[in-house]
Amino acid sequence: xxxxxxxLEAVLAAANHLLGARQDQMLTLEEWTDLAxxxxxxxxxKTADYLTEHDLEDIAERYALEWDEAxxxxxxxxxx
Numbered sequence: 392x393x394x395x396x397x398x399l400e401a402v403l404a405a406a407n408h409l410l411g412a413r414q415d416q417m418l419t420l421e422e423w424t425d426l427a428x429x430x431x432x433x434x435x436x437k438t439a440d441y442l443t444e445h446d447l448e449d450i451a452e453r454y455a456l457e458w459d460e461a462x463x464x465x466x467x468x469x470x471x
């Protein structure tokens with residue numbers, strides 16, 4: 392599979408945010424999820440494949456992140 396230009400730009404943007412967050416000694420779940428989405432899209436995986444159980448629990452319980460089951464995997468609040 393060849394990643395598209397848009398997918399590579401998304402990975403670069405997410406990596407940029409990750410570097411900035413590291414410099415600030417902070418990293419939000421939203422930033423981590425953005426990176427997981429970008430990498431997953433390039434590798435034909437689901438976002439959830441790159442998140443920990445703890446991340447998925449936080450998304451289900453505390454965060455109102457937009458979630459597309461087709462690209463992200465099953466919604467965390469539906470995972471048993």
